[in-house]
Amino acid sequence: MADAIEKVSIIISKGSFEGIYPGLIMANGARMEGIEANVFFTFFGMDAINVKHYEHLMVATVGNPGLHIPTMIGGLPGMSAIVTHQMEKKMAELDIPPVPEFITLLADSGAKLYACKASVEMFGLAREDFIDELEGIITVGDFYQLAAGGQIIFT
Amino acid sequence: MSTAVIADHTIEVDAEGFLQKPEQWTEDLGVEIAREMGIDPLTDQHWQVIRFMRDRYLQTGQAPSIRTLGKESGVTTKELYRLFPKGPAKLAARIGGIPKPHGCI
Numbered sequence: 001m002a003d004a005i006e007k008v009s010i011i012i013s014k015g016s017f018e019g020i021y022p023g024l025i026m027a028n029g030a031r032m033e034g035i036e037a038n039v040f041f042t043f044f045g046m047d048a049i050n051v052k053h054y055e056h057l058m059v060a061t062v063g064n065p066g067l068h069i070p071t072m073i074g075g076l077p078g079m080s081a082i083v084t085h086q087m088e089k090k091m092a093e094l095d096i097p098p099v100p101e102f103i104t105l106l107a108d109s110g111a112k113l114y115a116c117k118a119s120v121e122m123f124g125l126a127r128e129d130f131i132d133e134l135e136g137i138i139t140v141g142d143f144y145q146l147a148a149g150g151q152i153i154f155t
Numbered sequence: 156m157s158t159a160v161i162a163d164h165t166i167e168v169d170a171e172g173f174l175q176k177p178e179q180w181t182e183d184l185g186v187e188i189a190r191e192m193g194i195d196p197l198t199d200q201h202w203q204v205i206r207f208m209r210d211r212y213l214q215t216g217q218a219p220s221i222r223t224l225g226k227e228s229g230v231t232t233k234e235l236y237r238l239f240p241k242g243p244a245k246l247a248a249r250i251g252g253i254p255k256p257h258g259c260i
Contacts (some may be wrong), residue, residue, distance in 0.1 A: 029259055032221055034241030095220045096260050105222060108232035 007036040007150025009143065014155070015044025017057040017084055018064075021091075023155040024048070024102050031109040036150065039106065040143050042116035045155075046123070049113060049130050054099050059084045100131075107133035112146075114138045161187050173248065173255040177213060180252025189250045194239070197250070201238055204230050208244070209251035218248050218256035 008030045012023035023039065030037040047053040061067060061074035061083050073079065088098070097105060107113060112135045120126070120137050127137065138146075159168045164184050167175045172188070174180055185205060189197050197205070207228040211219045221244050225232035235243035244256050 025259060028221070031236070032242050032244055034245075094260065095222055095258070097222055101222075105225065105232055108225070108236070109221070110233075110236050 005030075005035055005151055007038075007147075008153055009038040009040060009147035009150055010153045010155065011040045011042060011143075012045035012048060012155055013043050015047040015053075015057070016060045017087065018059055019155070020045060020048045020057060020099065021096075023153070024099070024106065025096070026153060026155070027106055027111050028102070028109065031106070031111050037106075037111040038114065038143075038146050038150075039111055040114050040116060040138075042119045046115055046119055046125070046130075048099055049103060049115060049134055050125070051129065051131055054103065054131070057084070057099055059087055103131055104133065107131075114143065114146075116140070116143075161191075169255065171249075171255060174252040175254060177209070177253050180209075185250045185252060188252075192241070192246060192249065194246070194250070198238075200230060200234065201247075201250075204228050204235065204238060204243065204247045205251040208247040209253055212248070212251075212253040218244060218253060218258070220244070220256075220258050220260045222260055 008026070010023045010027050012020055014020065027037045027039045041049050047057060058080045061069060061079045062071055064074070067074065067083065103113070113133060114135055115130060115137045117137050117139045157168060158165055159172070161184055164179065164181065166179045166184070169175060186197060189195060194201065204224065207224070208218060221232070224244060225235060230238070239246040248254070248256050
């Protein structure tokens with residue numbers, strides 16, 4: 001058997017509902033297996049740890065062919081809210097937590113959460129815009145150091 | 156599936172050592188499996204989690220998620236990982252003699 005994975009460092013770069021959840025699920029799944037996990041939030045992915053936004057993440061209904069909704073329909077007012085609501089309902093049935101609770105679950109499980117310094121500066125944000133559980137605002141170089149010896153997953 | 160002999164019990168286990176027949180489990184067996192996993196001794200808090208996992212599985216046919224474990228077992232998520240660093244749900248299931256949890260959460 002191949003060597004077991006002992007550490008993963010997951011990058012979350014997209015800010016939509018479907019852009020954020022997979023990385024959170026991967027990180028939580030890692031911790032459940034006893035695998036060390038770092039999560040690095042960059043660009044719009046920072047919405048997942050931004051206290052102003054993390055309760056209001058939306059599914060992208062335009063430019064998302066996987067949804068199988070015609071673009072013109074996806075662009076109608078309220079479409080994104082409806083699809084997001086449906087997806088939230090389905091996830092609740094599967095015991096997948098809403099993002100704020102998921103972030104707390106991850107932090108409590110020992111996953112380390114970081115924001116990307118370049119993105120924080122670019123968006124004009126500061127430490128107080130983020131969740132208390134945030135481990136730090138770090139550079140790409142810091143991230144690679146933290147990730148050393150493990151696997152890096154970009155989402 | 157194969158059989159293993161632990162603490163004088165012959166049990167049916169999967170490739171990772173999870174019991175396939177929860178009725179073959181005893182507390183002594185749990186203690187022995189925990190020792191093999193490097194958890195020794197099992198404290199009352201460990202037992203609280205193990206019993207919760209096992210009871211919930213026997214009631215519903217499904218092992219609880221880590222979210223449910225943290226919310227309903229009476230042990231917080233932080234404590235769960237302190238007690239079972241290599242994965243609370245997985246280890247508690249193995250020690251409690253139920254099959255490996257299949258959920259992704």
